[in-house]
Amino acid sequence: MRYLFIAVWMGGLWVGCATPQVRSQALVSVEVERWQVRYQEERARVEELAMRLAQAESALEVATQERAESAQLNRLLEEELGRATAERHSLAEHNAQLVTRQRELTALQEELEDVWYQAALSRAKRRSQPQQGAPAPSTPPQPPAADATP
Template identity: 80%
Template sequence: MRYLFIALAASGLGVGCATPRVSSQPQMSVEVERWQRWYQEERERAEALAVRLAEAESALEVAAQERAESAQLTLLLEDELGRAAAVRHSLVEHNAQLVSRQRELTALQEELEDVWYQAALSRARRRSQPQPSQEPVQAPSPPMPAGSP
């Protein structure tokens, strides 16, 4: 029986070695490679989308910052405009006061000119009249008011 077992083992080895070997990959490894390629493509696509998303977020942050600065500048400009309007209003009032004082000064100047004219006229009248030498010299009379003839 021993020889029979050895013969079977030798024939089994001979038949096994004589059969051609097929070097095909099992179906499982082809499927695994296909899934790995798909995974790599999806990963690259996801990374590209992440980069685009980061760029979009950065652009949104810049836009939000510009909007906030614009709103702040608008408030500052409105505040400055209010101050300028207040200054303008005070300048208009001051100008009106100056115009009123100018009118008052013009009226006073006209009155003063009238007084000077009346004084000069009265001096001229006194000088043009002959003065008696015997009468004592009297102090000059005060100038006449503007309304008297």
């Protein structure tokens, strides 16, 4: 039995050595190379997408900053508009006061002209009348002083 066992074992060894070996390393290496190429392509695409994402984020930050600056400028412009409106109202009130004072001054000027006119008339009448008795003083009468308070 021992010889039989050795004979079978030798026959199995002989059959095992005689069977052709299938080389699958070439298929595996081709598949590995194909996966490596796909990996490199995907990696390049991911890097490109990362760059585009970074550019988009940068543009978004710039837009956000511009929007914040615009909001701040709008606030400043609204404040300036409020101040300008208040100043315009105060100038309109001041103008109304000046117009009122101008009317008052015009009325006072007309009264003063009337007083001067009346004084000039009275002087002219006194000079045109014959002098009786004592000579008249040479100083003309002074018009009453008008109290012009602005």
